[in-house]
Amino acid sequence: MPSIRGHLLGALLLLSPLSSAAPTRKAPKYATLVNRQWSNATYDFIIAGGGIAGLTLADRLTEDPNVSVLVIEAGPFDWGQEGILVPGIFQPWWFFWPNLVSTPEPGLNNRQVGAITGQVVGGGSAINAMVYVRGDTEDYDAWGALQEDSTLSWNDMLPYFLKSETFTEPDAQFAQDANITWNPLVRGSFGPVQYTYPQHSYPGGEVWYNAANAVGLPHIEDPLAGHKAGVFPMPSVLDAATGTRSYAKVNHYDRVSAARPNYHILPSNMVSKVIFREDCKTVRGVEYVPTAGGNATVALASREVILAAGGFNTPKVLQLSGIGPKPLLDKFGIKVISNLPGVGQNLQDQPTLTVPLTFTNNLEPNSNSLNTDPAYAAEQYALYQSDKKGAFTVISSLGTNIAGVSLKQATPDFLDIVAAARAANPADSLPADVDPTVLAGYEAQREIIISQFENENVSVGNLHWGTSDNALVYHLRPLSRGSVNIVSTDPLVNPEINFRTATDPIDQAVYTALFRKNRELFATPEMQALGPAEASPFAEAQTDAEIDALLRDNINPTNAHQCCTAAMMPKSLGGVVDAKQQVYGVSGLRVADISFWPFQTGGSPLGTIYAAAERLADIIKAEYGISSL
Ligand SMILES: Cc1cc2nc3c(=O)[nH]c(=O)nc-3n(C[C@H](O)[C@H](O)[C@H](O)COP(=O)(O)OP(=O)(O)OC[C@H]3O[C@@H](n4cnc5c(N)ncnc54)[C@H](O)[C@@H]3O)c2cc1C
Ligand SMILES: *[C@@H]1O[C@H](CO)[C@@H](O)[C@H](O)[C@H]1NC(C)=O
Ligand SMILES: *[C@@H]1O[C@H](CO)[C@@H](O)[C@H](O)[C@H]1NC(C)=O
Ligand SMILES: *[C@@H]1O[C@H](CO)[C@@H](O)[C@H](O)[C@H]1NC(C)=O
Ligand SMILES: *[C@@H]1O[C@H](CO)[C@@H](O)[C@H](O)[C@H]1NC(C)=O
Ligand SMILES: *[C@@H]1O[C@H](CO)[C@@H](O)[C@H](O)[C@H]1NC(C)=O
Numbered sequence: 340m341p342s343i344r345g346h347l348l349g350a351l352l353l354l355s356p357l358s359s360a361a362p363t364r365k366a367p368k369y370a371t372l373v374n375r376q377w378s379n380a381t382y383d384f385i386i387a388g389g390g391i392a393g394l395t396l397a398d399r400l401t402e403d404p405n406v407s408v409l410v411i412e413a414g415p416f417d418w419g420q421e422g423i424l425v426p427g428i429f430q431p432w433w434f435f436w437p438n439l440v441s442t443p444e445p446g447l448n449n450r451q452v453g454a455i456t457g458q459v460v461g462g463g464s465a466i467n468a469m470v471y472v473r474g475d476t477e478d479y480d481a482w483g484a485l486q487e488d489s490t491l492s493w494n495d496m497l498p499y500f501l502k503s504e505t506f507t508e509p510d511a512q513f514a515q516d517a518n519i520t521w522n523p524l525v526r527g528s529f530g531p532v533q534y535t536y537p538q539h540s541y542p543g544g545e546v547w548y549n550a551a552n553a554v555g556l557p558h559i560e561d562p563l564a565g566h567k568a569g570v571f572p573m574p575s576v577l578d579a580a581t582g583t584r585s586y587a588k589v590n591h592y593d594r595v596s597a598a599r600p601n602y603h604i605l606p607s608n609m610v611s612k613v614i615f616r617e618d619c620k621t622v623r624g625v626e627y628v629p630t631a632g633g634n635a636t637v638a639l640a641s642r643e644v645i646l647a648a649g650g651f652n653t654p655k656v657l658q659l660s661g662i663g664p665k666p667l668l669d670k671f672g673i674k675v676i677s678n679l680p681g682v683g684q685n686l687q688d689q690p691t692l693t694v695p696l697t698f699t700n701n702l703e704p705n706s707n708s709l710n711t712d713p714a715y716a717a718e719q720y721a722l723y724q725s726d727k728k729g730a731f732t733v734i735s736s737l738g739t740n741i742a743g744v745s746l747k748q749a750t751p752d753f754l755d756i757v758a759a760a761r762a763a764n765p766a767d768s769l770p771a772d773v774d775p776t777v778l779a780g781y782e783a784q785r786e787i788i789i790s791q792f793e794n795e796n797v798s799v800g801n802l803h804w805g806t807s808d809n810a811l812v813y814h815l816r817p818l819s820r821g822s823v824n825i826v827s828t829d830p831l832v833n834p835e836i837n838f839r840t841a842t843d844p845i846d847q848a849v850y851t852a853l854f855r856k857n858r859e860l861f862a863t864p865e866m867q868a869l870g871p872a873e874a875s876p877f878a879e880a881q882t883d884a885e886i887d888a889l890l891r892d893n894i895n896p897t898n899a900h901q902c903c904t905a906a907m908m909p910k911s912l913g914g915v916v917d918a919k920q921q922v923y924g925v926s927g928l929r930v931a932d933i934s935f936w937p938f939q940t941g942g943s944p945l946g947t948i949y950a951a952a953e954r955l956a957d958i959i960k961a962e963y964g965i966s967s968l
Contacts, residue, residue: 373603382409385625385640386647387610390462392931392952393647394591399956401602402968408602413609413630414458424583427731431466434459439833446841448891454836455899456649461588468734471534471574474940475797476565481787482937487909489918499950501527507535507579519572522561532949533578533585537732542702543806544738550865556742566796567743582727611830613644613660622927643927650901651823653934654683655834658825671828677924680774681913685906686821687939688897690840692812699870706736707807738805743798750852760789760845768843780912784938788816798941800853812857814850815941818843823904840896851886900944905934919958931955
């Protein structure tokens with residue numbers, strides 16, 4: 340891997356000439372990887388977090404050779420291991436953020452669950468399941484409508500989706516056989532993120548596809564066109580040329596780093612807080628510490644600091660910097676720079692349910708065959724090496740089809756759920772001591788989401804069958820809201836994460852409908868031919884009350900899609916950033932990562948994060964007259 344050798348060389352070059360200390364220093368030239376000896380270095384922009392949003396922005400801002408950018412990333416560089424690069428091997432735990440656990444979850448019988456997020460250059464994109472599905476048109480339109488002044492909409496986002504990506508068409512015969520269809524007008528051709536479809540399908544996938552059709556989930560022509568209430572093969576951020584993962588380290592750093600002496604990454608260090616000038620308002624830079632522990636150092640930003648640390652850590656850095664709910668900051672003796680009650684609130688994920696299955700007559704090969712059949716695995720690995728095809732192009736344990744389900748498709752009683760949601764008091768869904776502005780923002784979101792429940796084209800859930808021993812039921816649009824709050828002023832201590840999954844009773848009603856829809860799909864003659872049965876205790880749960888209890892025992896609150904903890908909304912609605920993603924009450928500070936979303940979309944997050952960062956890069960470039968390539 341030439342890129343890795345490049346990193347080592349950069350690091351070695353830096354060790355020699357740097358002993359003299361000066362009050363402010365220019366960034367070192369001709370090195371893309373910096374180390375801590377460059378304390379007090381001055382950059383135009385400092386980005387906290389080298390994940391999807393952070394590296395996309397760093398790439399775009401450094402297109403202007405006169406603009407210097409430092410990305411400080413808590414995790415290390417990966418070393419090109421197959422568990423990251425090869426989908427069929429998929430070992431994400433290499434770079435899970437350590438010791439991240441939720442509080443006992445009040446809606447889930449006080450279960451504590453692992454909270455998952457990446458800690459590595461590339462962030463979640465280095466370890467995610469590579470599924471690329473955009474949100475619904477209604478999501479982006481509603482995000483824009485929530486703002487006081489914004490052009491944000493699906494039509495505004497689409498050019499940025501296209502700019503961010505390059506779609507490689509699958510082999511035509513394979514596409515036809517696998518029911519892969521797309522609309523070229525919504526597929527990008529020149530952008531850094533590579534995507535295509537795995538060149539593989541299991542026989543069970545076809546059975547499931549037809550069963551989905553049979554229960555009213557039609558074929559979706561293009562899941563990236565803004566609606567996907569129906570069944571479709573999943574696009575994957577797979578580089579068709581190499582057969583490997585296309586992730587932010589590769590597509591927004593390796594791709595350009597050799598030509599960008601102005602683009603620096605400092606890995607294995609955590610931004611502990613943003614620091615301000617004497618006016619306690621204008622950003623001066625950041626303080627950071629080694630992730631492994633050690634003394635704090637300062638880096639200075641002449642223009643802006645951009646937070647891109649992800650849905651858990653961006654609110655943590657804000658709170659440690661004195662930007663957050665005053666009562667929380669007071670509790671830890673942190674000087675209040677900007678009292679923003681919304682920081683760390685509004686936490687949402689997309690909960691998942693794994694339904695364990697047995698089969699009397701399942702088809703082979705299936706998604707478990709790579710584990711159980713060494714001869715098959717060897718043959719598939721050889722095919723992968725020679726042709727970039729076969730089972731190793733699919734993320735381990737997943738299948739290749741998924742279904743989006745609108746509430747109407749899930750249950751004929753959907754209008755009863757809508758009516759119950761409208762009749763409920765939104766305040767009952769949030770903690771009793773909620774700030775009134777945060778409650779007002781929640782009320783606004785809730786109205787939008789309930790209207791999405793009524794819309795036959797908008798998915799509220801996903802169903803998936805990997806083709807072996809479980810089915811997955813995803814809840815995409817929860818009404819429950821959680822929180823992320825610091826528990827210490829020590830930057831190395833994780834915040835308290837309370838998902839509060841299933842605390843809103845409407846979420847249980849929606850999830851029950853999705854769970855029953857999954858059962859309906861497995862009850863079709865197509866699936867019954869395989870002899871499926873839910874394993875205990877799932878099979879025994881039949882009444883709504885029994886299913887409610889089963890869900891509370893088994894829902895996983897997270898699909899690692901944690902978002903919305905520094906939401907873009909007016910301040911009067913508990914917002915943290917304005918329509919240009921600038922943090923209220925200070926100057927020179929923005930939020931670029933998934934934290935800025937007001938609420939979850941009907942898609943998987945990665946595409947929206949790349950595109951939103953492209954859009955933000957253009958906003959920032961226009962403001963400072965920064966040129967593009
Ligand atoms: C296992 C897994 C599977 C997933 N599967 C999918 C999928 O199939 N499809 C999909 O669309 N999405 C998926 N996701 C979600 C998706 O990857 C994330 O939503 C996305 O990466 C978030 O992007 P981001 O830029 O907001 O933050 P991230 O990509 O999470 O980047 C944040 C970065 O900031 C760093 N950081 C945190 N705190 C600090 C600090 N104080 N200082 C410096 N650096 C810091 C972190 O180490 C991290 O690298 C998955 C995620 C995971 C973890
Ligand atoms: C960095 O700046 C601080 C004052 O802001 C100073 O005390 C310190 O010595 C400087 N460090 C280096 C390495 O220049
Ligand atoms: C580059 O930046 C310097 C100061 O940092 C400025 O004087 C010069 O005009 C800039 N050049 C361009 C092309 O923007
Ligand atoms: C593709 O769709 C057709 C008709 O909708 C169906 O008969 C066929 O089985 C499907 N094939 C796969 C691989 O899903
Ligand atoms: C941290 O700073 C203290 C006090 O300045 C110093 O004694 C110590 O050696 C430093 N530790 C490291 C790891 O640099
Ligand atoms: C759903 O989509 C269909 C087909 O595009 C359209 O006719 C219908 O009006 C849409 N329904 C809603 C509620 O937008």
